[in-house]
Amino acid sequence: MSGKAVVLVTRKLPDAVELRLARDYDARFNVADTVYSSDEIVRLSEGAEVIIPCHTEKLTAEVIGRLPDTVRAICSFSVGVDHIDLDAARQRGILVTNTPEVLNDATAEISMLLMLGAARRAYEGERQIRTDTWADWGAVAQLGSQITGKRLGIIGMGRVGQIMARRARGFDMEIHYYNRSRLSPELEAGAIYHDSLEQLLPQSDVLSLHCPATPESHHLLNLNRIALLPDGAIVVNTARGAVVDDDALISALRSGKLSAAGLDVFNNEPNIDPRYRELKNTFLLPHIGSATRETRDAMGFRALDNVDAIIAGDEPRDRLV
Numbered sequence: 001m002s003g004k005a006v007v008l009v010t011r012k013l014p015d016a017v018e019l020r021l022a023r024d025y026d027a028r029f030n031v032a033d034t035v036y037s038s039d040e041i042v043r044l045s046e047g048a049e050v051i052i053p054c055h056t057e058k059l060t061a062e063v064i065g066r067l068p069d070t071v072r073a074i075c076s077f078s079v080g081v082d083h084i085d086l087d088a089a090r091q092r093g094i095l096v097t098n099t100p101e102v103l104n105d106a107t108a109e110i111s112m113l114l115m116l117g118a119a120r121r122a123y124e125g126e127r128q129i130r131t132d133t134w135a136d137w138g139a140v141a142q143l144g145s146q147i148t149g150k151r152l153g154i155i156g157m158g159r160v161g162q163i164m165a166r167r168a169r170g171f172d173m174e175i176h177y178y179n180r181s182r183l184s185p186e187l188e189a190g191a192i193y194h195d196s197l198e199q200l201l202p203q204s205d206v207l208s209l210h211c212p213a214t215p216e217s218h219h220l221l222n223l224n225r226i227a228l229l230p231d232g233a234i235v236v237n238t239a240r241g242a243v244v245d246d247d248a249l250i251s252a253l254r255s256g257k258l259s260a261a262g263l264d265v266f267n268n269e270p271n272i273d274p275r276y277r278e279l280k281n282t283f284l285l286p287h288i289g290s291a292t293r294e295t296r297d298a299m300g301f302r303a304l305d306n307v308d309a310i311i312a313g314d315e316p317r318d319r320l321v
């Protein structure tokens, strides 16, 4: 017995983060980096005081109900916590923390990449090069949409949404947004606020989703709302797949109502709706919004700061429950 608190780490984390964990705790690492089943999580939590999961571990009410009494906290290596049943944790007196702020820039970068990739048909062009099917340059070949000067609609003007707006201003885009509450003029920085989605959508040549997945935002982008977007609009999603109704989005991409979509997040990852793969007008990434070395280290350290506070009996900085 080391006398150190036992911490279950459900996925392989960056080396520097694991080194700190090994130094300060009796850490149970996942060397093979497999995704644990619910039964494995419950079994491996035996004697642990803290679990550090990623969004790949679904900590449902049923799983939380079966966790050993030793578990005092779930310190997620993620900003999103839709994989954790917060009410169930609250009922069991288990603290939950996340890692806000540190992934804002990385996620906004991927939103920009998706917007540009979708607008300029990057997938098709890339594929031509890789499959040696590029016939030649053509004056009317591979024409995409120019985003410079266009209107960008942002749903969820939190930290990532605000950075996306700032970056998009570099492309002279006009920023529109919908948020639960209006930002101060300082934070708005000229962005135009709409107090309903129905008002925002017709103003969005590009629509970028930055809201958390909650019961309220489930399938927020549905058939009726897509119909309100300008014809040929582009949809970008770095939030969560659950915010989008796949049937509606796929049908709008097929019909041409939407010209393209750039998606980093999906329903039922990694087993995404296969119809997305068949669409040439999609630019698809495998949930890499926060995947930079800098950000993943920062996420790990932020999660560990929360663990340290909890073990020391202090209030963790990022407590949600």
Ligand code: DGY
Pocket: 054, 055, 077, 078, 079, 080, 081, 103, 289, 290
């Ligand atoms: C997050 O932090 O929520 C990212 O989506 C990775 O899980």
